[in-house]
Amino acid sequence: MNVDSTTLEQQINHLASQCVRCGLCLTVCPTYQINRVEAESPRGRIQLLAAVAKSELSVDVSLKQHITQCLSCRQCETVCPTNVPYEQLLIHGRTLLQQKNSKKAHLPFIMTIMTAHAYWRRWLFGAYRACSKLGLLTLSHRLGLLRLFKLKRLLRYLPRNIAPTFINAAPYYAQAKRGSVLLLTGCSSAVLEPHTLRDAVRLLTAWGYDVIIPKEQGCCGALHAHAGFNAKAQALAAKNTALFQAQPQKLNAIIQVTTGCASTWQTYTHLPAPIVDIQQFLLDQWPSDLALKSLTLSVAVHSPCSQRNGMGSGTLSMTLLSKIPQIHLIGFGDTTCCGAAGDYFLKQPQLSDQLGQQTINTIAAATITEVVSANIGCRLQLAKQWADQGIDTLHFCHPISLLARAV
Ligand code: SF4
Ligand code: SF4
Structure with a gap:
């Protein structure tokens, strides 16, 4: 996420110059496999961004579409013989397109709310639950309002029953304490799946770790960075870092439960403890006397x-x-x-x-x-x-x- 705007073009050219155009990445790129167009491949996108950075190409609708249609899945990085840091290049490239584009792109409205302050997320999903209970969603669907406000597709993704409660920010204490961890709740998990966070707390305390959940923790900035809003992503990173540094407890780890945010958290510097995925943490700290029940599933x-x-x-x-x-x-x-x-x-x-x-x-x-x-x-x-x-x-x-x- 650390992009120096004065040298953005140079950074893109430097990263793009590592590509030897072998085309190995084309075989694993999902968008190339579907569209079979060079501009929909990693190699093609790298060349497009390098050309924009050298001012050899202007930013038009078609170029923006090719860059936007990249999934940021990083499958291309797994086969690249010269280890082109594609994700980094893409983030720089999208930031450059935002700078060069007179018509600014933006996150979908719903994502803006989701990644804003926790208060807005809670308000939004409180309203969603109320509308769902009162049958207003069905009525809105019949009246075509969902299509009007571009909510129709989103609602097909939401769980039918969203729990009315959120996880409490209070500290959770382990009985036989081995240490303390800070739990990242994530923008979506906090409102859509508080039960997953409760499971995380239950396991971490059973493993012997006190769990701290800072109430004011915010979005990691992944969506912003990947959409080219690097300044916003950096502001979110600075806010979270300051908040975590201010925690009085000595932390063994900062635990994430959503892998989608992992690569963004990993770019944070000056955190008081390492970011660790909860699955990895539970495996690393597995209690020697733990006996699990069988699950015939x-x-x-x-x-x-x-x-x-x-x-x-x-x-x-x-x-x-x-x-x-x-x-x-x-x-x-x-x-x-x-x-x-x-x-x-x-x-x-x-x-x-x-x-x-x-x-x-x-x-x-x-x-x-x-x-x-x-x-x-x-x-x-x-x-x-x-x-x-x-x-x-x-x-x-x-x-x-x-x-x-x-x-
Ligand atoms: S695999 Fe790497 S070096 Fe080869 S074309 Fe793709 S990005 Fe370039
Ligand atoms: S990140 Fe995924 S979709 Fe984008 S170019 Fe690489 S393989 Fe293709």
Whole structure:
């Protein structure tokens, strides 16, 4: 996220010069595989951004579309022989396009609220629950209001029953204390899945760690950075860093439960403790005397791009859940993106749906009862894609929620 605006063009040219144009990345890029156009490939996008940085190309609608249609999945980075830091290049490139573009892009309205202060998220989902209970959503749908306010697609992603309570910011204490951790609640998880956060607290305290949840923690800035709003992303990073540094407790780790935010948290500097994914933390700190209950379940384990390519630990959920006796695990989604990709599912509905359907087609729903994914965006996307196929009997959760059932 550290972009010096005075040298943005130079930074893009420097990063782009590392590409030797071998084309290996074309074989794994989801958008190239669908569109079969060079400009929809990593190599093509790198050349486009380099040309803009050298002022050889102006920013037009078609160029913007090719750059916007990138999922930021980083699949290309996994095969690149010269290790082009594609994500970094993309973030710089989108920032440059924002600077050069007279018509400024913006986050979808709903994402602006979601990533704003927690108060607005709570207000929004309080209103959503009330409208849902009073039947106003159905009425709005009939009157065409959802289409008018571009909410129709979003509502198909939201869980039918959103719990009326949020996780309390109060500290949670372990009985036999080994240390303290700070828990990142995430913008979406905080309002859509407080039960996942409660499972996180339950496991972390059972593992011997006090859990601190700073009430004022904000969005990590991932959506802003990936959309080219780097100044906003940096402001969010500065605010969170100052807040975490002010915590009086000595922290062993800062725990994230949403892998989609991982690569952005990793760019933070001067944090008082390392950012650690909760699955990794639970594995690393596994209590020697812990005996898990058996779960005779058949579970499809999704591997989010953010975990696979961003954190470099695609098998983490599998490793964690394989500790549960009698559980049957089937891996899927480990070669491509499911199409959720931050706010991509709202901005690029057709590509998003196509990728989502491709992902769920790789496993047979008849053989499973549960689907787990460590990224909330992927969970919502997979649930929506299965519902579109008429399969709404599956249960979707974070891998730690399954583990919490066995503890
Ligand atoms: S694999 Fe790497 S070096 Fe080869 S074309 Fe793609 S980005 Fe360039
Ligand atoms: S990040 Fe994903 S969609 Fe974008 S160029 Fe790389 S492989 Fe293609």
